[in-house]
Amino acid sequence: MKELPHGYTATIGLEVHAELDTNTKMFCQCKNDPFVASANTHICPICTAQPGTLPMVNKKAVEYVLRVGTAIDADLADFTEFDRKNYFYPDIPKAYQISQLEYPLVSNGKLAGVDITRIHLEEDTATSSHQTNHSLVDFNRAGVPLMELVTEPVIHDAETAMRFGKELQLLLRKLGVSHANLEKGEMRVEANISVSKTETFGTKVEVKNLNSFKIVGAAIDYEIDRQIEALENGEVLVQETRGWDEQKQSTFSQRVKESSDDYRYFPDPDIPKFKLSLLPGFSKEEISKTLPELPWKKRIRYADLGLNEEAIEFFLQEIELDTLFAGFIETVQDQKQIKLATNYITSDIAGLIKNSPEGNLSNISSESMVQLVSMIGENKISSRGAKDLISYVYTEGGEPATLAEKYDLLQSSNTDELKIIVEKIISENPDVVEKFKAGDAKLMQYFIGQGMKMTQGKANPQLLAQLVKEII
Ligand code: ADP
Numbered sequence: 001m002k003e004l005p006h007g008y009t010a011t012i013g014l015e016v017h018a019e020l021d022t023n024t025k026m027f028c029q030c031k032n033d034p035f036v037a038s039a040n041t042h043i044c045p046i047c048t049a050q051p052g053t054l055p056m057v058n059k060k061a062v063e064y065v066l067r068v069g070t071a072i073d074a075d076l077a078d079f080t081e082f083d084r085k086n087y088f089y090p091d092i093p094k095a096y097q098i099s100q101l102e103y104p105l106v107s108n109g110k111l112a113g114v115d116i117t118r119i120h121l122e123e124d125t126a127t128s129s130h131q132t133n134h135s136l137v138d139f140n141r142a143g144v145p146l147m148e149l150v151t152e153p154v155i156h157d158a159e160t161a162m163r164f165g166k167e168l169q170l171l172l173r174k175l176g177v178s179h180a181n182l183e184k185g186e187m188r189v190e191a192n193i194s195v196s197k198t199e200t201f202g203t204k205v206e207v208k209n210l211n212s213f214k215i216v217g218a219a220i221d222y223e224i225d226r227q228i229e230a231l232e233n234g235e236v237l238v239q240e241t242r243g244w245d246e247q248k249q250s251t252f253s254q255r256v257k258e259s260s261d262d263y264r265y266f267p268d269p270d271i272p273k274f275k276l277s278l279l280p281g282f283s284k285e286e287i288s289k290t291l292p293e294l295p296w297k298k299r300i301r302y303a304d305l306g307l308n309e310e311a312i313e314f315f316l317q318e319i320e321l322d323t324l325f326a327g328f329i330e331t332v333q334d335q336k337q338i339k340l341a342t343n344y345i346t347s348d349i350a351g352l353i354k355n356s357p358e359g360n361l362s363n364i365s366s367e368s369m370v371q372l373v374s375m376i377g378e379n380k381i382s383s384r385g386a387k388d389l390i391s392y393v394y395t396e397g398g399e400p401a402t403l404a405e406k407y408d409l410l411q412s413s414n415t416d417e418l419k420i421i422v423e424k425i426i427s428e429n430p431d432v433v434e435k436f437k438a439g440d441a442k443l444m445q446y447f448i449g450q451g452m453k454m455t456q457g458k459a460n461p462q463l464l465a466q467l468v469k470e471i472i
């Protein structure tokens with residue numbers, strides 16, 4: 001735990017919302033596409049709260065939350081219900097949000113060492129934009145399924161909070177339940193922060209609108225410092241909601257927080273209560289069979305293959321490149337070759353994706369990776385040639401062996417040909433030969449360099465070195 005001034009301890013609990021990537025909205029058949037360009041196109045009488053309409057629960061959204069709960073080995077609810085959380089705002093057309101209070105779908109999990117209190121399901125609000133003399137409301141986002149995850153107050157520093165957020169984002173993406181971009185508001189992190197010198201918790205402050213992990217960390221660090229300073233100055237902290245000012249790199253007070261009573265929660269009489277065990281396919285056991293390999297399991301498997309942490313995290317983030325790698329290791333088990341493939345995928349191919357819009361990753365099959373790596377292993381191609389070859393495979397597609405021939409990238413291992421070249425180099429550089437003979441071993445590089453030049457980079461450097469030694 002980080003040492004704080006004057007013997008304080010910081011306590012942090014996170015509340016994370018994530019928009020679920022379902023086809024339709026939470027309680028109606030409207031398309032779930034909140035980022036569509038034209039306002040108020042994905043709307044209907046239900047999500048605009050016309051009188052007499054009734055909500056229908058989106059089964060997929062329930063399943064997605066249960067998937068997350070299963071992945072973090074939490075308890076899945078048997079009985080569950082939806083509640084009305086009442087408040088008025090123009091972006092909340094019913095004047096209440098359908099949420100869950102007493103019976104969340106998921107409770108008691110753990111992720112990245114952080115205890116998770118609950119995950120419940122609710123609906124997103126519309127988006128308002130405030131103009132000079134009026135405000136506009138776009139209902140495309142109203143009713144988009146939203147999961148809310150709440151952690152226990154067990155985090156004590158900004159780094160742990162950020163690590164937890166990133167791990168959750170990774171999990172949501174791996175499970176295919178949310179795109180979870182903070183910048184787009186698909187995932188929203190709120191941090192509750194307090195400091196105390198004693199066993200009892202201090203007054204907590206909730207910081208909202210943190211739209212990157214970097215900001216989450218900065219806001220937590222700022223709040224910890226601010227609260228300690230205030231307490232040391234004899235001030236009394238109030239429970240409030242604060243926002244983040246990116247310009248000033250500081251938090252500012254937005255409002256003194258309502259208690260949960262203010263929302264007058266009560267069970268929504270329009271939605272039937274659920275006994276989840278009666279729904280086929282919704283048990284923890286059945287859902288766990290449908291989960292992909294979870295990040296923490298993949299970390300162990302890849303570490304066993306000899307990958308370093310950086311490469312492992314790279315593959316966890318880059319799903320398509322990971323698929324390429326996964327195909328490769330299905331055929332190749334040799335650690336040295338796996339290392340080569342890892343390097344080419346994480347540096348060269350990743351670079352091509354960024355910088356060569358004319359190419360396509362689908363041009364590189366795992367079979368061509370296998371062929372390419374074995375060509376390098378057999379010295380048929382130099383490491384320089386391999387880089388060029390990967391780029392040709394990426395832009396044109398096709399077999400590496402064929403392309404290597406087409407672009408004349410094959411390394412010359414023809415001893416007789418190279419012998420003539422080496423003899424020529426030696427006869428043309430008598431002074432270098434003398435120094436080499438006198439013990440300047442570094443000059444081998446000079447001979448190899450000349451040999452590569454004379455063969456336009458096609459000579460096998462090991463063979464060149466061997467011939468130089470033999471002939472001298
Ligand atoms: P509220 O009733 O204000 O919503 P909750 O007890 O439901 O408060 O907790 C909301 C979030 O605040 C949770 O993530 C929880 O871990 C966190 N939290 C609760 N108490 C503290 C505290 N003293 N310091 C920091 N975080 C806290």
Ligand code: ZN
Binds near residue numbers: 029042043044045048
């Ligand atoms: Zn609708």
Ligand code: MG
Binds near residue numbers: 260
């Ligand atoms: Mg609460």
